Amino acid sequence: MTTHPLSREAILAIALEALTRVAPDLADESIAPDADLREDYDLDSMDFLNWVAALHERLGVDIPELDYPKLATLGAAADYLLQARAPE
Numbered sequence: 453m454t455t456h457p458l459s460r461e462a463i464l465a466i467a468l469e470a471l472t473r474v475a476p477d478l479a480d481e482s483i484a485p486d487a488d489l490r491e492d493y494d495l496d497s498m499d500f501l502n503w504v505a506a507l508h509e510r511l512g513v514d515i516p517e518l519d520y521p522k523l524a525t526l527g528a529a530a531d532y533l534l535q536a537r538a539p540e
Contacts, residue, residue, distance in 0.1 A: 458537065463511070464530040470506035471526070475499045485527030513537060 472479040478493055489495040504515050513536045523529040
């Protein structure tokens with residue numbers, strides 16, 4: 453699969469948009485890129501799994517369960533997804 457390069461900012465925007473779709477109660481929040489989504493915003497496990505699925509669908513990145521802790525914040529998720537989309 454060929455991936456088109458996206459900037460970190462674009463991936464961050466995609467991650468935020470996907471997050472607010474699965475957790476609409478966060479839509480009015482100003483979420484800092486380094487805020488812990490589960491701790492600071494009470495993102496529950498089901499919403500987190502739905503967010504991971506939405507990221508996979510939108511960006512075509514497989515995210516193994518062992519890597520879920522790397523998605524603790526929007527910034528960390530953007531960094532992870534940017535690296536995962538990088539051509540080899």
